[in-house]
Amino acid sequence: MAAAQASLPLPVLPSEWQADGNFKATASLSTPVQRNIEAVGPHFLAHARRLRHRRTFSEDEK
Amino acid sequence: MESQEEVEDIQPETLNRIYYLGKLESNVIHTPRDAKEILQEGKAEVIANEEGDRNIPSILAYVEGEEYHGTQAKNQLVRNSKNTVAYFRDYLGKDFSAIDPTPCQASAHPQKHDSTVAFSIQDTESESPNTVTVSEIATRHIRRLAASASDYLGRRVNAAVITVPTNFSDEQKEALSKAAKDAGIEVLQMVSEPTAAILAYDARPEAELKDKIIVVADLGGTRSDVAVIASRGGIYSILSTKHDYETAGAQLDQVLIDHFSKEFIKKHKTDPRQNPRSLAKLKLEAEATKKALSLGGNAVLSVESLADGVDFASTINRTRYELLAGKVFSSFVNLIKETIQSADLDILDVDEVILSGGTSHTPRISSSLQSLFPPETRILSPSTLPTAVDPASLSARGAAIQASLISEYDSEDIEQSTHPAVTVTPHLANAIGIMTVSEDVKRGVFTQLVTKDTAVPCRRAIVMNAPKGGGDVIVKLCEAEREIEVTKPEPKPKTNGAAKKDDDDDDDSDLDDDDSDDEPEEIRKKIWKVGKPLAEIAVREVKKGGKVEVTVNIAADMGVQITAREVGGKGGVRGALEKPKPAENGTAS
Ligand SMILES: Nc1ncnc2c1ncn2[C@@H]1O[C@H](COP(=O)(O)OP(=O)(O)OP(=O)(O)O)[C@@H](O)[C@H]1O
Ligand SMILES: [Mg+2]
Numbered sequence: 001m002a003a004a005q006a007s008l009p010l011p012v013l014p015s016e017w018q019a020d021g022n023f024k025a026t027a028s029l030s031t032p033v034q035r036n037i038e039a040v041g042p043h044f045l046a047h048a049r050r051l052r053h054r055r056t057f058s059e060d061e062k
Numbered sequence: 063m064e065s066q067e068e069v070e071d072i073q074p075e076t077l078n079r080i081y082y083l084g085k086l087e088s089n090v091i092h093t094p095r096d097a098k099e100i101l102q103e104g105k106a107e108v109i110a111n112e113e114g115d116r117n118i119p120s121i122l123a124y125v126e127g128e129e130y131h132g133t134q135a136k137n138q139l140v141r142n143s144k145n146t147v148a149y150f151r152d153y154l155g156k157d158f159s160a161i162d163p164t165p166c167q168a169s170a171h172p173q174k175h176d177s178t179v180a181f182s183i184q185d186t187e188s189e190s191p192n193t194v195t196v197s198e199i200a201t202r203h204i205r206r207l208a209a210s211a212s213d214y215l216g217r218r219v220n221a222a223v224i225t226v227p228t229n230f231s232d233e234q235k236e237a238l239s240k241a242a243k244d245a246g247i248e249v250l251q252m253v254s255e256p257t258a259a260i261l262a263y264d265a266r267p268e269a270e271l272k273d274k275i276i277v278v279a280d281l282g283g284t285r286s287d288v289a290v291i292a293s294r295g296g297i298y299s300i301l302s303t304k305h306d307y308e309t310a311g312a313q314l315d316q317v318l319i320d321h322f323s324k325e326f327i328k329k330h331k332t333d334p335r336q337n338p339r340s341l342a343k344l345k346l347e348a349e350a351t352k353k354a355l356s357l358g359g360n361a362v363l364s365v366e367s368l369a370d371g372v373d374f375a376s377t378i379n380r381t382r383y384e385l386l387a388g389k390v391f392s393s394f395v396n397l398i399k400e401t402i403q404s405a406d407l408d409i410l411d412v413d414e415v416i417l418s419g420g421t422s423h424t425p426r427i428s429s430s431l432q433s434l435f436p437p438e439t440r441i442l443s444p445s446t447l448p449t450a451v452d453p454a455s456l457s458a459r460g461a462a463i464q465a466s467l468i469s470e471y472d473s474e475d476i477e478q479s480t481h482p483a484v485t486v487t488p489h490l491a492n493a494i495g496i497m498t499v500s501e502d503v504k505r506g507v508f509t510q511l512v513t514k515d516t517a518v519p520c521r522r523a524i525v526m527n528a529p530k531g532g533g534d535v536i537v538k539l540c541e542a543e544r545e546i547e548v549t550k551p552e553p554k555p556k557t558n559g560a561a562k563k564d565d566d567d568d569d570d571s572d573l574d575d576d577d578s579d580d581e582p583e584e585i586r587k588k589i590w591k592v593g594k595p596l597a598e599i600a601v602r603e604v605k606k607g608g609k610v611e612v613t614v615n616i617a618a619d620m621g622v623q624i625t626a627r628e629v630g631g632k633g634g635v636r637g638a639l640e641k642p643k644p645a646e647n648g649t650a651s
Contacts, residue, residue: 001271001273001295001522001523002271002523003523003524003525003611003613004511004522004523004524004525005524005525006496006498006509006524006525006526006527007527008498008499008500008507008509008527009498009499009526009527009528009529009530010496010498010499010526010527010528010529010535010536010537010601010610011497011498011499011506011529011535011536011538012529012533012534012535012536013533013534013535013536013600013602014536017536017598017600019598019600021635021636021637022599022600022601022602022635023597023598023599023600023624023635023636023637024597024598024599024637025596025597025637025638025639025640026594026595026596026597026598027594027595027596027639028596028620028621028622028639028640028641028642028643029490029491029492029494029541029596029616029620029622029639029642030491030492030541030593030594030642031491031642032488032489032490032491032518032620032642033488033489033490033491033515034486034487034488034489035299035300035301035486035487035489035515035517036299036300036482036485036486036487037297037298037299037485037487037517038253038254038257038291038297038298038299038300038485039251039479039480039484039485040253040254040257040258040261040298040460040464041257041261041264041265041296041297041298041463041464041467042296042467043271043295043296043297044296044297044298044479045467045468045479047297047484047517047519048478048479048484050519051484052478052479056519056615057519057521057615
């Protein structure tokens with residue numbers, strides 16, 4: 001999907017903020033819900049193809 | 063049937079001709095060989111049979127050994143109902159004890175036969191009836207559809223994608239597959255009806271790829287099926303479904319049958335519903351009148367020799383019809399509301415309502431839905447959208463598109479792709495987004511980047527503005543939940559002045575007060591409740607008026623890769639979130 005556009009600006013970095021490599025991880029994602037996806041449509045077929053060939057999104061685009 | 067032998071046989075992998083096997087009406091759709099063509103130009107053609115019908119009644123009738131199909135067979139419901147099979151799709155693959163035979167009151171009755179269902183019909187010249195299984199009937203029907211398509215195309219059709227309701231069991235699918243095979247048709251894939259309807263809309267050239275919650279209401283003749291589906295980056299996940307076999311087109315026909323019968327009784331003292339043949343005639347005509355009322359403000363019903371040799375003709379206007387059918391219409395709306403509730407969603411969450419199935423031509427159903435949903439919700443139906451796809455062939459179009467998409471695949475590929483190992487997928491439990499500044503600089507505003515119910519792996523990107531002056535900025539990634547905020551506008555202060563004097567209701571409105579009937583309507587709004595912070599990223603020395611692009615890549619194991627970089631700038635910041643730890647012995651952390 002094309003990149004979305006946000007209208008409001010990002011906040012200014014607090015002056016005391018410090019982190020290695022400018023990145024601080026605080027938590028992992030919440031436990032997901034298992035569901036069935038419909039095996040239909042061009043985007044599903046691309047998903048299945050990536051899975052079959054163990055490719056990432058960017059590898060798939062090349 | 064014979065024509066199949068005469069026409070050229072082509073390779074299955076070049077086939078892309080498809081059926082919608084409805085219970086009442088079937089469509090055959092032909093799509094161009096090249097999937098790109100339909101995706102880019104929306105090309106797909108509904109094939110007409112020899113009579114010129116595009117919506118072909120799923121009916122077979124036998125007269126002195128001759129087989130009639132479609133509209134010709136439907137007309138036999140009056141004269142020859144015993145040898146006319148009008149309902150069979152939903153009996154396939156079912157035990158006799160599990161079927162509802164009521165729709166067959168005025169056509170061949172289903173019977174128990176071994177472990178399946180059969181009809182006893184005179185389908186040959188012989189006087190004695192034969193027992194014909196539901197599977198054989200389905201085979202004959204599919205053979206007729208395939209023959210019409212083959213005649214039209216001048217090539218033999220031997221494969222199809224077929225749509226089925228979401229609650230079709232594996233046994234039913236297997237039986238349908240076998241029935242098709244016996245008719246010389248290989249079923250490439252079965253697609254659920256609501257998903258096919260969405261695909262038909264999404265494949266149109268003007269469609270935009272957007273995350274949305276879609277309600278598909280498939281209002282047919284003997285059943286109504288509603289599905290709530292999350293569409294995320296063009297991938298569809300069914301969140302909830304409901305089925306109602308008591309609210310559909312047949313109930314609307316019945317409203318008209320009852321109305322005209324009462325008129326007839328008034329004049330002629332006979333109830334045409336008491337005589338099977340009169341009822342059959344009335345039924346056919348009432349359905350035609352109902353369809354006419356979808357288009358015009360008035361419709362005529364006229365039946366020659368309705369009962370006791372008396373002809374009958376009468377007119378009804380749409381307002382009257384809508385009044386009489388009010389209860390049925392509200393049942394459609396309630397079914398939709400309940401399906402949304404069972405997906406744990408709110409009316410406000412619905413971005414699109416796709417009306418599918420023949421009954422969706424009814425303008426009143428669309429307008430009721432327009433008042434149920436907020437104005438931003440798109441209602442896709444003939445009376446609300448001039449470019450709407452004909453709801454009667456919507457699922458068939460979706461199946462046709464799917465068929466052309468998979469036409470290069472061999473059956474092993476298709477089987478592999480539709481296997482649960484591929485389709486059962488983790489979906490995000492919460493939305494993920496980034497905090498931005500609001501007018502009140504101290505308070506953050508959540509801006510959504512990945513929607514809840516998105517299947518992984520997925521990738522999303524967003525471009526954010528830096529503050530006007532540029533400099534160092536912080537990207538705070540977090541989870542959030544959607545909540546519905548309900549506010550009640552201040553009730554109007556009670557004036558005991560002259561202005562209210564003539565208001566008669568004032569007295570009882572005091573009684574009603576706690577019932578909230580008279581109170582101003584509450585205002586409901588979606589808001590974000592910001593949850594767990596996930597990561598913080600600093601992007602330094604952003605130029606004046608610069609922008610920052612944030613990309614999130616979520617892997618199948620829920621591990622996250624995040625990149626933030628200034629648009630047009632070099633490098634950028636990268637980081638990762640570990641996959642969540644598995645819950646120990648079922649206790650969620
Ligand atoms: N223009 C119209 N206005 C109102 N109702 C219509 C119109 N066209 C068709 N219908 C009704 O739609 C119903 C058939 O719908 P559809 O073809 O979607 O059913 P089906 O999928 O074959 O069967 P079912 O869903 O009941 O298993 C019939 O009741 C028919 O009268
Ligand atoms: Mg249907």
